[in-house]
Each structure stands twice: as structure tokens, then as C-alpha cells.
Amino acid sequence: MTEHETILVERPADRVALIRLNRPKALNALNLRVMAELTEAATALDRDPSVGAIVITGSDRTFAAGADIKEMKDQSFDEVLAADWFAGWDALARVRTPLVAAVAGYALGGGCELAMMCDILVAADTASFGQPEITLGVLPGMGGSQRLTRAIGKAKAMDLCLTGRRIDAHEAERCGLVSRVVPADTLLDEALEIARTVAGMATPAAILAKEAVNRAFETTLSEGILFERRVFHATFATREQKEGMAAFVEKRPARFHD
């Protein structure tokens, strides 16, 4: 595996990869180096057929405290526009392998936005989420105003984006931002177990199911339902559909990855 400065990449289980953000002194603040390393690593894992799910996590104290304020603070409008700051994060949204975010501690600003770019968001009971950019004189810049609003609705998104207040893991689960809340000491195990489960499923079906759910954010209901039906039809061209349905009838576990 490539050596990185700001992340650690591991293969903790069969078909599962783990990316840890690793800038402890800066509370995993997301600087341009993190963006480059994380998107490069995730893209490489996405191309690896032996990887069926990727977990992204931080430390016990912090998932990520947002974009790196020290790196940003003296930039001019011309500079951030010319470099199209943060556009590189779009590469993560193009990853087709399911992404599981395992969040403990702070997920603020870009940290919350990074978590929202993942497909399943597991939170420790210590997690807190927020979009505090308004307190810095800016606003979310990596999809927060859009993904948060789609995830939790206008009322809550406005509350978070305009006041900068943080919500805890339980409020985040109640409003639909988080898939599951678990005790902090079991967070990584739970996230890896979810990743193992997803990675054990039929790969084409997992890719298509992720695309179909994401399509709901982009399109009308009738177009989305047509997309879903067509990709459902397409699964009948796969070996995995034959195996999965034969296994059910024969009352045995499906063997998708033998």
C-alpha cells in the first residue's frame, strides 16, 4: 500500500478496507493533503475487485473538525476560485464501492460533510455533528447545505447552518442523519461488521443498489422508479442473481465470492 502522511490505509478483514484520518494534533482537520490522499486511496480501493466495502474513520476524539482553517484563512477569492478549492472531494462521491463512515467525537463542517458523503453513517454515542462555518464568516463548502438539507430537511438544516449549533449522536439519528448509534467502545467493530456484511453481498447488486438510492437525491420519483426497475432487470444478467436465488431455493448460504 502507498505510504501516506495524513491517513492510514488498512485491510482489517477479507474484502474490507479501512481508511483512518490521521492528523491528531489538528483534530483531523481536512487540508488539501488529506483531500488528495483520501480521494486517491478511496479511488484506488474502488478499482480493486477484492474490496467490497470501505470504512472511513477518525480517532476516538474526533472524526474531523472540518476544513483546515489555518490553511484557508489567508486565501483570496481569486485563489480559491482559480484552484476550485474542495472540488477534489467530488472524487469521493464517484466511488462506487459502499462507504461506511464510523464517527466518534467531532464531525464538524467539512467533517460532517465528509461523513455525509458516505453511504452508511455509524455514530458513536460520543459523536457530535454541526456546520459551524457561519461562525467563521463562511458557509458549508463541500455539499453541506445540499446533502444536509436532503438528509434532514429544511427546518433542521437551516437551524444547523444558520446558528452553527452542534447536535449529538442521538439527535442526529432522530433526524435521519445517522444510520445507527452505538457505544463508543464498539464503534469500529460495529462499522467493520457492517462493512463485512455489505462486502459479502453480490457486488453488482451492491453497486446498483447504491446507485439507485443515490438516484433518489437527483431525480423525479417516476424517473427514479424506472431507473430502479431497469437495474433490477439487469441483475438477471448476473451470475450472482442465479446463485442468490438458487441458494435460497436449496436452503443454503449464497456463495457470491468463492
Ligand code: CO8
Ligand atoms: N482547522 C485547523 N485546525 C484545527 C481545526 C480546524 N478546523 N479544528 C481544530 N484545530 C486545531 C486547533 O487549532 C488546535 O491546534 P493548536 O493546538 O495548534 O492550537 C488543535 O486542533 C486542538 O483544537 P482545540 O484546542 O480547539 O480543541 P478543543 O477540544 O478545545 O475544541 C473543537 C475542539 C470544538 C473541534 C474546536 O477545535 C473547533 O471549534 N474547531 C473548528 C471547528 C470548525 O469551525 N470547523 C469548520 C471549519 S470550516 C469548514 O469545514 C468549511 C467546509 C468547507 C468544505 C470543506 C472541505 C473539506
